Amino acid sequence: MDLYSTRSRTFFVLRRLSPHKAKVAVLFSLILVGIGLQVYSPRYVQLFIDQAKEGKGSSVLMMSAFLFFGLTALRQIASVAVQVLAGDITWTVTNRLRLELTRLCLERDWQFHEKHAPGELVERIDGDVGKLNNFLSAFILKVIGNHLLIIAIAAAILLIHPVIGAVVIVLSVIALYVLHRMGNYGTAAVRGYLAESAEMLGYLDERITGREDIRALDANSFALASYYRGLRRLYRTRKQTGSILATSLNTADVTLAAILSGSILCIGLLTLRNADLSLGTVFLVYYYITLLLVPLRNIVYEISDLQQAGAALQRIGELLDEEDRSSPTGVRIGEFEGLSVRFDNVTFGYEETKPVIRNFNLDLPPNRTIGIIGRSGSGKSTIAKLLFRSCEAQQGMVSINGTDIRRIDADSLLTLIAYVPQSVELFEGTLRDNVTMFDATVGDELIWETFRMLRMDEWARRFADGLDTTIDRDGMNVSAGEAQLIASARAFLKRPKLVILDEATSRIDPDTESATRQAIEELMRDRTVVIIAHKLSTVANTDFLLVMRDGKAVEFGETRLLADDPSSEYARMRKKAGGGG
Numbered sequence: 001m002d003l004y005s006t007r008s009r010t011f012f013v014l015r016r017l018s019p020h021k022a023k024v025a026v027l028f029s030l031i032l033v034g035i036g037l038q039v040y041s042p043r044y045v046q047l048f049i050d051q052a053k054e055g056k057g058s059s060v061l062m063m064s065a066f067l068f069f070g071l072t073a074l075r076q077i078a079s080v081a082v083q084v085l086a087g088d089i090t091w092t093v094t095n096r097l098r099l100e101l102t103r104l105c106l107e108r109d110w111q112f113h114e115k116h117a118p119g120e121l122v123e124r125i126d127g128d129v130g131k132l133n134n135f136l137s138a139f140i141l142k143v144i145g146n147h148l149l150i151i152a153i154a155a156a157i158l159l160i161h162p163v164i165g166a167v168v169i170v171l172s173v174i175a176l177y178v179l180h181r182m183g184n185y186g187t188a189a190v191r192g193y194l195a196e197s198a199e200m201l202g203y204l205d206e207r208i209t210g211r212e213d214i215r216a217l218d219a220n221s222f223a224l225a226s227y228y229r230g231l232r233r234l235y236r237t238r239k240q241t242g243s244i245l246a247t248s249l250n251t252a253d254v255t256l257a258a259i260l261s262g263s264i265l266c267i268g269l270l271t272l273r274n275a276d277l278s279l280g281t282v283f284l285v286y287y288y289i290t291l292l293l294v295p296l297r298n299i300v301y302e303i304s305d306l307q308q309a310g311a312a313l314q315r316i317g318e319l320l321d322e323e324d325r326s327s328p329t330g331v332r333i334g335e336f337e338g339l340s341v342r343f344d345n346v347t348f349g350y351e352e353t354k355p356v357i358r359n360f361n362l363d364l365p366p367n368r369t370i371g372i373i374g375r376s377g378s379g380k381s382t383i384a385k386l387l388f389r390s391c392e393a394q395q396g397m398v399s400i401n402g403t404d405i406r407r408i409d410a411d412s413l414l415t416l417i418a419y420v421p422q423s424v425e426l427f428e429g430t431l432r433d434n435v436t437m438f439d440a441t442v443g444d445e446l447i448w449e450t451f452r453m454l455r456m457d458e459w460a461r462r463f464a465d466g467l468d469t470t471i472d473r474d475g476m477n478v479s480a481g482e483a484q485l486i487a488s489a490r491a492f493l494k495r496p497k498l499v500i501l502d503e504a505t506s507r508i509d510p511d512t513e514s515a516t517r518q519a520i521e522e523l524m525r526d527r528t529v530v531i532i533a534h535k536l537s538t539v540a541n542t543d544f545l546l547v548m549r550d551g552k553a554v555e556f557g558e559t560r561l562l563a564d565d566p567s568s569e570y571a572r573m574r575k576k577a578g579g580g581g
């Protein structure tokens with residue numbers, strides 16, 4: 001999304017505001033009422049002065065003064081209403097944008113997350129949208145409001161004295177032009193600074209998440225030194241950005257000062273020549289010109305916010321632009337008895353020139369199980385990722401029931417597939433939240449039934465608070481094995497047709513693992529299951545077995561037959577491992 005020009009940014013903001021047309025209409029009516037009162041009320045001061053000069057009675061003078069104060073009070077009320085309504089609109093608009101960006105980050109694939117560290121994404125979703133929030137309220141209240149006020153003041157002066165009005169209009173247009181140029185000037189610099197600052201947040205996030213490894217390896221000083229270097233770089237960029245911002249602000253301020261002194265000089269000359277202007281009218285013109293200073297100065301101070309918001313909007317546009325390959329509107333996989341899986345000559349590499357899966361073929365019939373074994377780094381988890389579209393084949397095709405998975409609707413694919421990864425992420429919440437992934441519509445009965453299916457109910461009953469047991473942030477109060485049990489329950493809760501277990505029981509104690517494995521084997525009967533494991537016993541009861549090496553299938557066959565064939569790689573591995581593995 002091109003959000004590099006002022007025009008495209010304005011359209012973006014207007015599009016976001018369009019669902020709130022009614023509120024925006026009320027807001028603008030209130031802004032117009034406020035401006036009308038602000039420009040009209042000084043007429044009673046003019047009247048007051050002229051009436052006083054003419055020697056009118058105190059009751060007449062009191063009436064003019066009363067009307068002036070009354071209208072001023074009304075203007076204050078309108079101004080408060082504008083602030084409240086503008087706040088409501090901007091928070092609604094920016095919260096929606098925050099949700100949109102968060103959904104986008106959750107849906108995007110590994111390439112996206114490889115490019116953007118979590119801390120950087122937090123900065124974009126919260127920091128950049130926060131700046132947009134400031135900008136939107138400032139945009140509505142200050143930029144639009146101030147421009148309208150300038151127009152109203154210019155029109156009022158024009159009505160009083162066309163020549164003075166014309167001079168003020170010309171000078172105001174020049175001032176506004178310069179101020180708008182200044183607004184664009186610093187955007188690129190601010191954008192560079194924001195990108196660097198987000199990168200630093202990504203760095204911090206990674207180091208704090210990896211704190212245990214850093215401490216265990218005594219690498220604190222290394223982590224701090226590289227953070228310090230990053231901070232120095234950020235400081236240099238901040239200095240450059242600061243000077244650009246200061247230059248643009250100063251230029252704007254100087255221009256403004258010149259314009260105002262020019263205007264006042266013109267007024268002086270013209271009023272001297274026009275003896276027909278009353279004292280009240282001279283006061284009114286003078287009042288309007290000093291009033292003009294307020295919106296012009298406000299625009300100067302908005303420049304910095306505008307520059308930051310402009311840069312933030314560009315970064316939001318870039319994020320919204322990241323390619324979405326989740327095919328949200330693809331073919332929906334219907335109700336099948338079982339799912340077959342096929343890899344046709346698939347090649348994939350995290351870097352396009354370095355394939356980690358090469359010309360890979362696999363044909364797995366529905367409701368059958370396959371065990372995948374092989375050395376670390378041989379590509380087993382990558383096969384799993386290709387299956388649930390966390391990665392996409394660069395050559396060849398992965399299909400489910402004969403349909404290319406790139407064409408399958410993302411939601412329908414993820415409803416059918418469950419993946420239990422090697423490292424489980426738990427979230428701050430209850431045990432229930434972590435099993436249902438915060439889906440409040442899932443009843444406790446279904447959760448307990450799933451625990452029973454997986455023979456985990458005895459384990460789960462140990463928790464004094466049952467499903468209400470609190471899980472700390474990052475699952476810090478749960479062991480790695482317990483986290484794997486929770487992840488298995490998560491996967492089977494949705495009764496998937498295809499299950500991928502990637503070292504899913506590797507951290508569970510032998511007794512619990514054996515019970516869970518037996519349960520999973522029973523559950524395998526009416527679903528297609530892919531089990532990735534290092535322990536050969538984990539895959540011993542699968543229908544098929546695949547041995548991977550350097551991204552290639554070096555052996556594939558029925559597990560039972562391969563186990564009985566002494567010349568097979570699998571039999572050799574079993575022998576080396578001492579029988580069952």
Ligand SMILES: Nc1ncnc2c1ncn2[C@@H]1O[C@H](COP(=O)(O)OP(=O)(O)OP(=O)(O)O)[C@@H](O)[C@H]1O
Nearest residue numbers: 110350351356374375376377378379380381382383
């Ligand atoms: N996100 C990634 N970005 C870049 N390279 C990656 C990424 N994930 C894996 N790789 C590389 O791809 C290759 C295959 O990794 P994969 O995780 O599929 O292996 P694996 O057989 O599952 O290993 P393990 O048994 O250790 O889990 C490895 O060389 C690894 O370095």
